[in-house]
Amino acid sequence: MSDIPVVLLTGFLGSGKTTLLNDLLRRPAFRDTAVVINEAGDAGIDHALIETGSDEVLLLEGGCICCRLKGSLNTTLNGLLRRRALDGFAFRRVVVETSGLADPAPILHALIADPLFNRHFSIAGVTTVVDAANFPSTLAHHAEGVTQVALADRILVTKTDLVSPAQLSAVESEVAALNPLAERHLLSHAGHNGGLIWLDPRQEPRPMRRRFAATAVSHAVATASLAFPGRLTREAVDDWLDRIGDLFGGTLLRLKGILQLEELAEPVVLHGVQGLVYSPGTLSAASGGVTENRMVLIGRGMEEQDLQDALTLLAAMARLAA
């Protein structure tokens, strides 16, 4: 997979996204990063990153590219590709800082649905910043805050310096309940850990900590994951995707999988968001050596048992085809 990896950086208003980004952009290892910023209502970002720049795309000191979101994200990313071809703006990865009020699901959905995006880019994960000091009130009042955590591959808890150990532990429990599988990091000052925004570029779903994990969580977000042996046919996978599409429709927020297909030596990566599924390609043996099947499902407003049943069905199909 030689596409340009794109990380979505989400997190509620004021959680510390820009602080982390500023830190990331100062690191030599991230010189060739393009940053897309959703400007809507984000006055602070102007000061922090683009200051007086009136151009939509700005070459930052140190070599990173900073770009304001104009129109859709897809248009902006394609504009970046054009600038790369015309002006030689070289970049090898993209971080998209979403607005603090954004639900990442429709953003991922729009990217996945765009053939042009899939030709040039691939989704390298969702990093969500959680403000330890304000998380309880964010959860109580803003549904976007729930989805931002539920869909994350990596969660960075900021402002741990502003809360007591008991408060922090309550926040950690809430976060773990919403998303038991995401990698979590506690930051005492966000700016010192910007590099954590970036996920493992292998773009695979995170390894399962347990062979089977399914959790009923608050806010009606359920997560289930399964690692299972065997090989599947393409037809079996299509059939399973049709079935879970009929069953869950838009309530299935996210699907991530690595599947071993009968026809292919290397495992196939699957991404799905709100009913739409795509495969960015195969995982080379060099980038992980995954020999089993892995699937993660995240849904909203459904029974945990439904997700478990869907995964059990897929595992049964693999056994039949093995």
Ligand SMILES: Nc1nc2c(ncn2[C@@H]2O[C@H](COP(=O)(O)OP(=O)(O)OP(=O)(O)O)[C@@H](O)[C@H]2O)c(=O)[nH]1
């Ligand atoms: N004490 C403390 N302050 C932090 C930490 N991380 C960020 N801040 C502060 O929190 C405030 C908001 O940080 P930003 O980085 O602007 O947050 P943001 O998520 O980009 O905010 P929006 O643009 O509104 O979505 C700033 O004053 C930061 O200095 C942290 O870990 N500890």
